Amino acid sequence: MLVNFTPPSASEYIRVLPEILLTVGGTILMIAEGLAGERHRRGLAPMALAFLLLALGGAVVAGMDPGPAFNNMLTVDGYATFFRLLVLIVGILSVLISGSYLTRENADSADYYALILFSLCGQSILASANELIMVFIGLEISSIATYVLAGFLRNDKRNNEAAIKYFLLGSFATAFLLYGVGWIYGVTGTTNLQEIHRFLTSSESVYSPLLVSACAAMMFVGFAFKVSAAPFQGWAPDVYQGAPAPVSAFMTAAPKAAAFAVFLRVYSIAFSGLTERWQPILWVSAMATMVIGNFAALRQDNIKRMLAYSSVAHAGYVMVAVVAHSEAGVAAAMFYLASYAFMNLGAFAIVTHYVGKGERYVGIDDMAGYARQQPLIAALFTWFLLSLIGVPLTGGFFGKFYVFKSAIDSNLIWLTVLGLLNSAVAAYYYLRIIVVMYFHEPTNETGAAGPVPAGVRLALIGSAIGVFVLGVMPSAVLEFANRSAMLSR
């Protein structure tokens, strides 16, 4: 590794342009706050947005010249570019909804935006990681920043609790992942995904399949935790409920998408020779994730907690695509994560505005009569909820359609049937919100009063367009996903 050291070429640096821009941007933000002083805090969000747009451009530039970087530790292919763009768009939408929230809670600071940028940097590494140590590092950069974000309002008990739970359980799961990596390194002598694949499928190599399966299982603990798949979903409702609403919006979309990206890459490259061993386990996990998420969401009265369980359920649908273990499955997962990111951020954007100062109005009943007070916003909320159900003409419909189609193509009939039944159950709790908004009499105590701030409005428009485009003309995105789903072994 170090014996024949050649310095990385310029094109390799260009391939990590988004990561460089995000890191530099985050650092500049923190310095700028110190230099400009307290009074100029209004400029922080636009500045963070500027850096995110730059990074988005960087990701496009990096994607135009695909190839490996830094001794094959990272690989920038269409797949990596897709997820980089996705997490950066999620980042932009999250920053848009954060500004007014932070001002309301009196917590405006550059740290918040810097942490979002650093977290995105980790997710961007995850999207392009081609090596298990990079997977670990990307995962930790992304997670450590989100641990802090989850507890950002230091004096709020719920924030503290979300942060400590997320931190302890997250580090615990990552330690398992790392132990699995350690043993994989011991068995195969490498941490590069392609070389692991070559070792495990070559007839000359001697190894115990049971030991390698144990390693794969330990790495599954880490990944399943990060994507909130059963049986490691227990933290998700508490953390998403306790964290500040815009942070929950960010966490349910970006880190989850990046974790799925790397999960898919590791399992469909490195462990593709052991499919018959891990597929049954993932089958059970996908099924359990869908059932637990949907049935627990039925009983929630807190809207953030309900969306948290719904996010677990949606992770279950993506798991179905992972179990399918085919190129169509990978493409379906990519499409699903993109559409989920838009509809979920849209829904959370409204919740962010709605909960009011100190997040007082978090009950579903608090939404009573919302349609009369804010008809347009209520209509948009309905649009996002219909997409979460999976009604035709929305992104959610095609997401589910492609996922279940890929599952049927891989002969997973029962999982498909269970998944479809689950989406029918899910319709109940989403529709309940719509009913409360449109048909219940408004109570005196609601948070709906204030006008919607410009940032939230922009984010809503962006997410609504995203859901619409994915729902009406899904072919453009799906074609890109199909082309990128071919992961080189």
Added chain:
Amino acid sequence: MPPIPLPTAVPLTYYLILSAILFALGVAGFLFRKSLITVFMSIELMLNAVNLTFVTFSYQHKQVDGHLFTFFVMVVAAAEAAVGLAIILTVFKNRGTLAVDEIDSLKL
């Protein structure tokens, strides 16, 4: 690079067994201890058990890669410790307790 001879009579398997025991102790500590600080220390123990695994395998494969990985893990563990202790501190400030069982205000 010629391999540095290890002290004789300690086979590599022993290191792996030791690291497995340390890892298991970390898991047990995480699951059964009541104080946030001890739970956090258990996680650090698990990470260090992994480091021992990396070094052992690195020696076995006659590579430097594993040695390098331990540095990555140590850096990450240090960052995690900084963030973790800060979070534990805010919890203590707000609640005046470090007992894991008493941090339960979010609905289960």
